[in-house]
Amino acid sequence: MDDQSGVGRDLTLAAACVAAVFLFALLSPAFGTAGNAATVLRNGYELWLIALGMTLLMAMGAIDVSVGAVMGVTAILTGQALLADLPLGVVMLVGPAAGAMLGLCAGAVVVWGRIPAIVATLGLFGVFRMLIFLVLGGQWLSGLPADLTRVVDWRAAGVPAGLLIVALAYGAAWVFLRRTTYGPHLLAIGFDEDRARLMGLAVTRVRLATFAASGALCGLAGVFYIAIYRNVSMTIGADIALEAVAAVILGGTPIFGGRISLVGTVLGVLLLRILQNGLLLIGVPSLWQTVVTGALLLGVLSAEVVLRRARTGAA
Amino acid sequence: MTIARLASCLSIAALSAALPLSVAAQDTPSVAFVPQLIGIPYFNAMENGGNAAAEDLGMQFIYQGPVDANPLDQLQIVESLISRGVDAIAVSVLDASAIAPLVDSAASQDAILFTSDSDAADSGRPVYVAQATDEGLGFKLIDELVARVGDDATIGIVSGEATASNLNAWIGFMRDRVAAEYPGVTLLDPEFAGGTAERAAQLSTDLIAAHPDLDAIIAVASSTCPGVAQAIETSGKEIMGTGYCSPNTARAYLKSGAFGFTVLWDPYQLGYLTVWAGKQLIDGAGFAAENEVPTFDAPVTFDAETGILLLGEPFVFTAENVDDFDF
Amino acid sequence: MAQLPALVDGVERLTDMMQAPPDAFVQARGIGKRFGALTALRDVDIDIRAGEVLALLGDNGAGKTTFVKVLAGAHVPSDGTLRIGGDTVRFASPRDAADHGVATIYQELALSENLKVAENIFLGHELVRPVLGVPFLDRAAMRARVRVLLGELDAHIPDIEAPVGSLSGGQRQAVAIARALNLDARLIIMDEPTAALAVAETRKVLNLTRRLAESGRAVVIVSHNIADVFEVADRMIVFRRGRKIAERKRAETDPDEIVALITGAHPDARVADQP
Numbered sequence: 001m002d003d004q005s006g007v008g009r010d011l012t013l014a015a016a017c018v019a020a021v022f023l024f025a026l027l028s029p030a031f032g033t034a035g036n037a038a039t040v041l042r043n044g045y046e047l048w049l050i051a052l053g054m055t056l057l058m059a060m061g062a063i064d065v066s067v068g069a070v071m072g073v074t075a076i077l078t079g080q081a082l083l084a085d086l087p088l089g090v091v092m093l094v095g096p097a098a099g100a101m102l103g104l105c106a107g108a109v110v111v112w113g114r115i116p117a118i119v120a121t122l123g124l125f126g127v128f129r130m131l132i133f134l135v136l137g138g139q140w141l142s143g144l145p146a147d148l149t150r151v152v153d154w155r156a157a158g159v160p161a162g163l164l165i166v167a168l169a170y171g172a173a174w175v176f177l178r179r180t181t182y183g184p185h186l187l188a189i190g191f192d193e194d195r196a197r198l199m200g201l202a203v204t205r206v207r208l209a210t211f212a213a214s215g216a217l218c219g220l221a222g223v224f225y226i227a228i229y230r231n232v233s234m235t236i237g238a239d240i241a242l243e244a245v246a247a248v249i250l251g252g253t254p255i256f257g258g259r260i261s262l263v264g265t266v267l268g269v270l271l272l273r274i275l276q277n278g279l280l281l282i283g284v285p286s287l288w289q290t291v292v293t294g295a296l297l298l299g300v301l302s303a304e305v306v307l308r309r310a311r312t313g314a315a
Numbered sequence: 316m317t318i319a320r321l322a323s324c325l326s327i328a329a330l331s332a333a334l335p336l337s338v339a340a341q342d343t344p345s346v347a348f349v350p351q352l353i354g355i356p357y358f359n360a361m362e363n364g365g366n367a368a369a370e371d372l373g374m375q376f377i378y379q380g381p382v383d384a385n386p387l388d389q390l391q392i393v394e395s396l397i398s399r400g401v402d403a404i405a406v407s408v409l410d411a412s413a414i415a416p417l418v419d420s421a422a423s424q425d426a427i428l429f430t431s432d433s434d435a436a437d438s439g440r441p442v443y444v445a446q447a448t449d450e451g452l453g454f455k456l457i458d459e460l461v462a463r464v465g466d467d468a469t470i471g472i473v474s475g476e477a478t479a480s481n482l483n484a485w486i487g488f489m490r491d492r493v494a495a496e497y498p499g500v501t502l503l504d505p506e507f508a509g510g511t512a513e514r515a516a517q518l519s520t521d522l523i524a525a526h527p528d529l530d531a532i533i534a535v536a537s538s539t540c541p542g543v544a545q546a547i548e549t550s551g552k553e554i555m556g557t558g559y560c561s562p563n564t565a566r567a568y569l570k571s572g573a574f575g576f577t578v579l580w581d582p583y584q585l586g587y588l589t590v591w592a593g594k595q596l597i598d599g600a601g602f603a604a605e606n607e608v609p610t611f612d613a614p615v616t617f618d619a620e621t622g623i624l625l626l627g628e629p630f631v632f633t634a635e636n637v638d639d640f641d642f
Numbered sequence: 643m644a645q646l647p648a649l650v651d652g653v654e655r656l657t658d659m660m661q662a663p664p665d666a667f668v669q670a671r672g673i674g675k676r677f678g679a680l681t682a683l684r685d686v687d688i689d690i691r692a693g694e695v696l697a698l699l700g701d702n703g704a705g706k707t708t709f710v711k712v713l714a715g716a717h718v719p720s721d722g723t724l725r726i727g728g729d730t731v732r733f734a735s736p737r738d739a740a741d742h743g744v745a746t747i748y749q750e751l752a753l754s755e756n757l758k759v760a761e762n763i764f765l766g767h768e769l770v771r772p773v774l775g776v777p778f779l780d781r782a783a784m785r786a787r788v789r790v791l792l793g794e795l796d797a798h799i800p801d802i803e804a805p806v807g808s809l810s811g812g813q814r815q816a817v818a819i820a821r822a823l824n825l826d827a828r829l830i831i832m833d834e835p836t837a838a839l840a841v842a843e844t845r846k847v848l849n850l851t852r853r854l855a856e857s858g859r860a861v862v863i864v865s866h867n868i869a870d871v872f873e874v875a876d877r878m879i880v881f882r883r884g885r886k887i888a889e890r891k892r893a894e895t896d897p898d899e900i901v902a903l904i905t906g907a908h909p910d911a912r913v914a915d916q917p
């Protein structure tokens with residue numbers, strides 16, 4: 001499923017991550033510390049989870065820009081479950097369950113409403129944000145108990161549980177993609193939805209399931225959000241959809257679908273977070289970070305166009 | 316951010332549809348307050364103060380604002396209030412340059428437009444109801460902080476949007492104070508988190524890593540307070556958090572020790588004063604140099620030259636007094 | 643004497659039935675298909691028999707693909723009935739048709755080019771070992787079956803792990819046919835299978851087509867290439883403006899007549915030109 005160019009992209013990204021690490025470590029003594037490495041990883045948890053769902057959706061030729069608001073709604077529910085003193089196991093399930101339902105809503109609107117995913121989910125983004133506004137009622141959820149924080153930061157043999165959960169999510173996705181019928185069906189739909197239907201695939205079911213899975217991952221991101229920040233404000237998740245799409249595209253899953261690279265997404269998120277952290281540590285004002293991210297994305301995409309043109313020109 | 320914009324347009328449309336019908340028909344004079352955004356505790360408290368004043372003074376009070384701090388949405392709301400015949404409209408200004416034409420157009424429709432909480436100084440507004448001076452806020456925070464962490468401290472700053480003029484003014488006065496009074500203090504350049512709490516936390520964590528000798532972090536925008544506090548708690552280091560944070564937002568962190576104190580004013584009183592000022596304007600009574608305002612302990616000063624009606628000294632919230640407030 | 647026309651009618655029908663033996667695998671009767679105001683098919687009767695290659699011919703837009711899609715479950719007909727293997731069927735989806743032994747290889751649309759050879763052959767019909775309801779792929783079994791299928795077809799595809807997009811046109815047709823065989827199809831429909839192929843590859847695909855029929859399957863081939871059709875088909879049906887205007891056995895016709903039918907020069911073509 002990863003063709004040569006996909007693997008090439010993974011290597012390029014990995015090299016970029018390594019290069020960035022060396023550069024920042026050279027320029028800032030604070031960068032290379034174990035503590036800072038842990039920080040970079042910890043800052044990536046929610047983005048990794050949301051970008052995983054986005055990778056599946058984009059491989060299918062869809063997109064969901066309401067993910068930030070879904071994370072917001074599920075974070076609020078998780079926070080309230082925490083305040084209601086529910087057992088921790090239940091608290092951790094509330095977010096993914098609610099997220100799956102919201103994702104299913106998005107999928108239903110896209111599939112049965114026959115509305116392009118970007119339009120439908122843009123509308124839902126507004127609806128979910130209004131929901132956040134109504135639930136919060138103008139108050140912030142803040143100073144939440146640290147129970148979830150302890151779970152996420154608990155270390156097994158030095159590896160934080162949060163990172164293990166993220167790795168587990170990617171591992172499960174890998175198994176589904178490579179070892180079950182889900183992978184080829186997803187990619188066939190992403191390649192050409194009508195053709196997939198002609199070939200007899202249950203297109204609707206796969207699309208709905210993928211939206212629901214992405215929603216569940218956003219819900220898990222909501223749980224992590226509460227664990228890490230222990231507060232929810234109105235603006236929660238405002239930027240994360242764009243960051244996720246950027247990471248996925250950087251990782252080599254094309255926006256038109258038909259191809260997927262989980263490794264690419266892992267590295268794409270990592271590179272974004274390393275850059276954000278490293279640039280600040282070497283004293284580049286935070287305002288410039290978005291510029292660097294944007295330039296990186298444009299660079300990768302135009303390099304791709306040039307390479308493709310060179311390749312088709314040669315063929 | 317574009318996504319947030321589009322979505323907020325949807326919700327604006329929904330909200331303005333829910334606005335009360337024309338208020339012109341009623342006899343009681345009406346005052347409106349347009350905050351920078353609705354749905355945050357700070358402006359909710361101003362709303363409560365405004366309602367109390369309206370009751371005490373026999374006015375009608377209208378509270379209406381954008382769902383995210385968008386200048387265009389705010390202007391639309393102000394325009395609709397003018398055309399609905401509201402007598403006096405106070406605005407916590409998002410875009411100072413856009414207010415001047417509205418002041419004139421309000422006057423031509425027998426409405427009075429003035430500013431409160433955030434100013435547009437050159438707009439020709441008759442009065443600015445100020446919570447505190449920018450200078451007072453900048454100086455107060457630095458003085459209180461240096462008194463706690465020492466005059467050789469390294470201090471980081473996490474702000475919100477880089478374009479917010481009031482936040483930048485406060486940071487400017489902080490720098491002036493440090494330059495003039497505390498030569499041993501290192502005040503780092505501000506980092507801008509935009510509006511999201513998670514970004515503020517990430518920036519603070521990175522600041523802590525970048526400066527092992529960091530003694531304090533100032534959360535300039537209220538939206539950055541939880542993020543800064545969270546980052547300090549997570550780091551486990553002896554760093555003092557502070558900022559312009561409301562008691563509700565900072566309460567848990569003041570009590571946990573992540574925040575030493577916060578500086579702000581009482582927005583309830585600011586809302587009260589705003590409606591009182593609106594009544595003075597509608598009545599054509601004007602302002603004296605010192606004004607007696609119902610329920611206020613001290614007289615409220617008015618500077619005729621700048622047109623500023625000043626609420627008073629900034630207030631310092633600590634673990635001890637924070638429970639006396641709810642906003 | 644008044645009953646005579648009815649009697650003649652009855653006898654005609656009887657002879658019709660004898661000409662179309664009951665073992666015709668597909669019996670399409672009065673099939674019509676409208677897209678809004680446009681009538682793409684009108685009153686089409688066609689029998690398709692096992693062991694025979696049937697060619698559908700006609701100008702562009704004559705309705706060949708539309709008819710094929712009705713057989714394949716991709717279009718629900720507006721009129722008419724379809725009997726397949728003795729059952730009256732009403733396909734709601736391509737999946738329904740596949741379950742009735744109908745496999746279709748569409749013009750340019752047969753495969754998902756981003757997927758590997760084996761993935762394409764099994765797409766939607768994978769061999770699985772469910773674990774807790776999760777359909778885990780039985781990859782070893784599928785690989786083995788792919789080798790058997792491609793061997794049966796005498797197709798040379800050096801790397802079955804390669805994405806189909808990297809294969810030649812003839813190799814892709816072989817993969818598509820292997821897919822149809824794997825579905826245990828009793829009717830295999832090929833829409834323009836040789837349109838994009840080089841001469842040598844065309845030969846191979848035509849050979850394959852014959853072999854499929856000889857193995858007892860019913861084969862329908864849509865083609866513009868008269869030479870190909872005369873090489874491979876047992877029977878030919880010509881479409882014009884949504885109608886079936888002619889049906890010929892290969893032995894009873896020649897390329898000139900078929901071309902005249904397609905272009906409308908033949909008198910039999912006139913029926914379709916009436917409003």
Ligand SMILES: Nc1ncnc2c1ncn2[C@@H]1O[C@H](COP(=O)(O)OP(=O)(O)O)[C@@H](O)[C@H]1O
Binds near residue numbers: 677704
């Ligand atoms: N899905 C569709 N919607 C509307 N019109 C269609 C559709 N499919 C085919 N047609 C029309 O039906 C007619 C027959 O088309 P088609 O069956 O593709 O012809 P052929 O395959 O013989 O070239 C054409 O006029 C075509 O434009």
Ligand SMILES: [Mg+2]
Binds near residue numbers: 706707749
């Ligand atoms: Mg055709």
